[in-house]
Amino acid sequence: MLSEFLQFLFSGVTVGATYALAALGFTLIYNASHVINFAQGEFIMLGGMLTVAGVSAGLPLPVAIALAIAAAAVVGMLVVRFAIQPAKGADVVSLIIITIGVSLVVRGLTQISLGKGTHSFPAFSGSEPLHVLGATLLPQSLWVLGVTAAVVALLGWFFSRTLTGKAILATAYNRLAAQLVGISTNKVLFLSFALSAALGALGGVLVTPITMTSADVGIMLGLKGFVAAVLGGLGNGLGAVVGGLLVGVAEAMAAGYISSAYKDAVPFVMILFLLFFLPRGLFGARVTERV
Amino acid sequence: MRRSRYPGLLALSLFLALLPLALPNAYTYDVVVRILINAILVMGLNLLVGFAGQISLGHAGFVGMGAYSTAVLTTHANWHPLPAMAAGAALAGFLALMVARPIFRLKGQYLTMATLGLGIIIAIVIGNESAWTGGPDGMPVSSLSLVGFELSGEKRWYGFMAVLLVFSLWSCQNLMDSPFGRAVRALHGSEVASQVVGVNVGRYKVAVFVLTAMLASVMGSLTAHYVGFLTPGVAGFFHSIELVTMVVVGGMASLYGSIVGAALLTMLPQLLATLEGWETVAFGAILVFTMIFMPRGLVPTLAARFGRTR
Numbered sequence: 001m002l003s004e005f006l007q008f009l010f011s012g013v014t015v016g017a018t019y020a021l022a023a024l025g026f027t028l029i030y031n032a033s034h035v036i037n038f039a040q041g042e043f044i045m046l047g048g049m050l051t052v053a054g055v056s057a058g059l060p061l062p063v064a065i066a067l068a069i070a071a072a073a074v075v076g077m078l079v080v081r082f083a084i085q086p087a088k089g090a091d092v093v094s095l096i097i098i099t100i101g102v103s104l105v106v107r108g109l110t111q112i113s114l115g116k117g118t119h120s121f122p123a124f125s126g127s128e129p130l131h132v133l134g135a136t137l138l139p140q141s142l143w144v145l146g147v148t149a150a151v152v153a154l155l156g157w158f159f160s161r162t163l164t165g166k167a168i169l170a171t172a173y174n175r176l177a178a179q180l181v182g183i184s185t186n187k188v189l190f191l192s193f194a195l196s197a198a199l200g201a202l203g204g205v206l207v208t209p210i211t212m213t214s215a216d217v218g219i220m221l222g223l224k225g226f227v228a229a230v231l232g233g234l235g236n237g238l239g240a241v242v243g244g245l246l247v248g249v250a251e252a253m254a255a256g257y258i259s260s261a262y263k264d265a266v267p268f269v270m271i272l273f274l275l276f277f278l279p280r281g282l283f284g285a286r287v288t289e290r291v
Numbered sequence: 292m293r294r295s296r297y298p299g300l301l302a303l304s305l306f307l308a309l310l311p312l313a314l315p316n317a318y319t320y321d322v323v324v325r326i327l328i329n330a331i332l333v334m335g336l337n338l339l340v341g342f343a344g345q346i347s348l349g350h351a352g353f354v355g356m357g358a359y360s361t362a363v364l365t366t367h368a369n370w371h372p373l374p375a376m377a378a379g380a381a382l383a384g385f386l387a388l389m390v391a392r393p394i395f396r397l398k399g400q401y402l403t404m405a406t407l408g409l410g411i412i413i414a415i416v417i418g419n420e421s422a423w424t425g426g427p428d429g430m431p432v433s434s435l436s437l438v439g440f441e442l443s444g445e446k447r448w449y450g451f452m453a454v455l456l457v458f459s460l461w462s463c464q465n466l467m468d469s470p471f472g473r474a475v476r477a478l479h480g481s482e483v484a485s486q487v488v489g490v491n492v493g494r495y496k497v498a499v500f501v502l503t504a505m506l507a508s509v510m511g512s513l514t515a516h517y518v519g520f521l522t523p524g525v526a527g528f529f530h531s532i533e534l535v536t537m538v539v540v541g542g543m544a545s546l547y548g549s550i551v552g553a554a555l556l557t558m559l560p561q562l563l564a565t566l567e568g569w570e571t572v573a574f575g576a577i578l579v580f581t582m583i584f585m586p587r588g589l590v591p592t593l594a595a596r597f598g599r600t601r
Binding site: 093109 | 403
């Protein structure tokens with residue numbers, strides 16, 4: 001019983017960490033620009049797929065990973081330059097539609113250049129599973145959790161201790177006031193997209209040895225990351241991490257105890273319930289603005 | 292003074308009546324019938340997106356619900372197509388009502404998230420319940436016969452859908468000019484202002500959403516009969532995006548725009564058939580470019596340029 005539960009918990013937390021990174025990306029961009037970036041999932045996909053491409057081109061794994069993450073960050077900045085900035089002043093609906101368009105372009109181009117197949121690359125430190133209280137744990141899961149924890153800590157330090165991090169927070173809090181004290185909100189926009197693309201790509205890289213990747217994994221991963229971000233109260237960084245882990249665990253538990261066929265439906269049932277009962281997210285303020 | 296809507300309706304009817312002269316074969320008829328189906332669907336969605344300012348990212352879910360209600364009830368339960376169609380519409384309407392009631396008490400784009408979730412759940416259910424729906428392999432649907440007249444073949448479907456399109460356009464125009472429609476348009480302009488003049492904002496949004504959901508379901512049922520074979524893709528996320536793209540490209544809050552948007556984007560995959568894989572890229576690029584350069588959409592932008600601002 002316990003071993004079964006632990007098994008589901010391990011796999012849930014592992015996938016959940018990826019959702020958490022995606023949700024952090026959503027949160028960053030939402031805070032910087034109030035854009036709900038539906039292309040976030042494509043950054044996750046790019047991380048995995050570009051690493052695969054790099055490895056098959058003969059690059060050593062660490063180099064391929066670094067290049068993939070850097071490339072995703074560049075794509076993130078290109079998105080700002082060519083899709084978000086030209087539409088300055090557009091309303092929320094238009095911006096949502098633009099990011100959906102961007103995600104289609106990125107996915108389509110990846111399909112054309114890297115193919116539609118499913119790929120993977122070897123786990124970072126072997127695939128000999130560890131045994132914990134009767135459950136098995138892949139070493140790659142530890143990598144996923146460890147790196148995610150490190151990234152969250154690093155981001156915490158970045159936002160509370162560095163001037164750039166504080167500039168991003170200030171912009172999120174009040175754009176006009178941030179401009180008045182001399183913060184280039186334009187730079188903040190680029191930085192947020194680059195950072196959130198890199199976060200997404202990192203998640204994609206970490207989880208690929210376990211779940212494999214293909215050009216069309218981005219939609220589902222992105223949408224689930226979005227659910228996680230909303231669960232954490234869109235705009236709340238720590239909430240996003242907790243939301244990601246919750247979505248991952250709920251999904252794994254449902255797959256284990258209820259039905260694996262319906263595991264993908266779990267995050268979306270969660271979001272409906274959330275919108276009905278706690279529209280500000282689990283950690284949002286308990287005030288609902290009524291029309 | 293607003294212009295009379297009858298010249299436009301007449302021109303459209305005339306165009307649709309003469310169009311068969313330019314259609315050489317069954318394939319072109321097929322493309323046009325698909326355009327007509329999408330046009331009605333998109334007009335319905337436009338009531339919600341363009342007029343009420345609420346975006347639905349799960350509209351294909353309602354289309355799938357109607358399509359599969361028709362397929363399952365006529366195949367497994369031997370229902371007549373009409374009650375099956377009505378049952379699908381009732382189900383879609385009920386679901387829309389259940390979702391919209393709590394959502395529309397809130398301000399902002401929460402409907403986007405809710406419809407997104409709902410649409411994906413419907414698609415997953417359709418894909419998984421293989422015993423009823425055939426799962427990913429799909430299922431066949433019988434043809435539609437109305438009072439002893441069997442609707443089969445592209446030409447009969449063309450006639451039927453052409454009449455239905457003109458009728459739908461007329462109904463939508465009427466609806467949007469009615470007190471109901473004025474209230475809906477007002478709340479897109481300013482919710483506070485409409486509230487001040489006594490419009491129950493939440494209730495109107497719910498009503499529009501339920502209406503478009505039921506319309507989508509009916510069009511799904513018709514699609515099922517026309518195509519004769521259903522796969523879960525009809526309810527999928529990409530189909531929802533396609534529908535939103537048609538609304539946006541044609542022009543938000545422009546009913547003629549919806550027809551144009553549906554025509555352009557239904558023909559696009561046919562034109563790109565030789566360039567496999569570029570379809571997704573083209574859809575995405577069109578979405579981005581339209582929102583940046585013609586945020587009001589094709590028809591309103593052109594109409595403004597040629598000085599026909601209503």
